[in-house]
Amino acid sequence: MKLLRTVFLSLLALLGVGLVVLAFTLSYNVACPSEPAAYNGDRVMRSAIQRCYGSPEVVENTTLPIPDVGPGEILVQVRAASVNPLDWHYLRGEPYFMRLISGIGRNTLQGVGVDFAGTVVEVGSGVTRFQPGDAVYGGKSGAFSDYVKLRADGSVAAMPDNIGYAEAAALPIAAVTALQALRDVGGVSAGDRVLVNGASGGVGTFAVQLARNMGAKVTGVCSTRNLAMVRGLGADEVIDYTQSDYTRSGERWDVIIDAVGNHSPLANRRALASGGTLVMVGAGKGNWVGPLLNLASAVLISQLVDEQLKPFVSGLNGPDLAHLAQLMERGELSPVIDRHYPLSEVREALAYSESGRARGKIIIDVNPYER
Ligand SMILES: NC(=O)c1ccc[n+]([C@@H]2O[C@H](COP(=O)([O-])OP(=O)(O)OC[C@H]3O[C@@H](n4cnc5c(N)ncnc54)[C@H](OP(=O)(O)O)[C@@H]3O)[C@@H](O)[C@H]2O)c1
Secondary structure, eight states: OHHHHHHHHHHHHHHHHHHHHHHHHHHOOOOOOSSOOOOOSSSEEEEEEOSSOSSGGGOEEEEEEOOOOOTTEEEEEEEEEEEOHHHHHHHHTOSGGGHHHHOSSSOSOOBOOOEEEEEEEEEOTTOOSOOTTOEEEEEOTTOSBSEEEEETTSSEEEOOTTOOHHHHHTSHHHHHHHHHIIIIISOOOTTOEEEEETTTSHHHHHHHHHHHHTTOEEEEEEOGGGHHHHHHTTOSEEEETTTOOGGGSSOOEEEEEESSOOSOHHHHHHTEEEEEEEEEOSOOSOSSHHHHHHHHHHHHHHHHSSSEEEEOOOOOOHHHHHHHHHHHHTTSOOOOEEEEEEGGGHHHHHHHHHTTOOOSEEEEEOSOOOO
């Protein structure tokens, strides 16, 4: 008995030490290199990069070689790009578990930004979908640069003729997330009551319009200053989160798109109609167990109740971008643009996004555009 207890306590101690070592390793930041990064060869482009984890101050405006295109690839001259919370999550490497993908100690994916719109300037062998001169939009890491190279069959689609570069650049991550959350996870259909928490943000402004487009009755949750804007996007009802808490209102919705994550899965369940679905787009605050606990408890609770509480991660892809382009072309979807920043002010743009106060999307103007 005594031996068993000793073995058990030793294993527990080992587990504790293991967890402390893992926590230290995951949260450790390698210092930023002191010498500036710059490339001075022939085909040179401007690029915003990060070589360590940290605040927007670690972003460097530097020069890199313009990438060469290979078979099946295209090179796009970026006209406009847009900022997403994902960009500063990668910048900081927080929550820490994402460092398992982005790199322990320092970021191994150096380019900052994902969403872009621009003009195809080169195509690799075998590419028939695009040709030089085409206006395209999509997602590729390192988008806050003069050029991005990506696969022609990747996360890219043609821009409609009647849409500008800034409008197209505003879409990729936020609009694809809203679309997949409503259509694929929420299973929204005409007549459903849909609540969008965070209706004034990048994802929320698209979610309100898309849910309305699917024939749902939409409630948007935002602060006082954004009530009129969210109503203008098509919300049938708006709730001011500074005045009331939708999870305690007694009202029920068939689908809740939570793009904030400030209510626990159990609190959100209170506001779901019987058999309804919560789509957890925003994971909430915290760098360690907070987001993971929310996600794990949602999965667990879903096994015990009629409602579905679903963690969700969106995935950029060409067909969804092409579908959103059609909606924009028909005037059924348009982005809310809050501010524009030049490429030289990526740090300021990221800091504004991180403030959590953006109304719709933040655009980075990279190369001059007329449409
Ligand atoms: N799961 C995925 O695949 C996925 C994909 C994309 C984004 N996300 C996550 O989804 C979240 C939203 O993304 P986003 O691009 O929409 O962010 P965002 O544009 O930065 O959101 C900012 C908006 O959130 C509003 N807001 C802040 N606190 C609020 C609250 N308590 N209640 C209601 N609204 C509030 C702000 O309005 P006020 O200033 O008026 O408060 C502001 O308009 C982020 O956490 C992001 O990381 C997840």
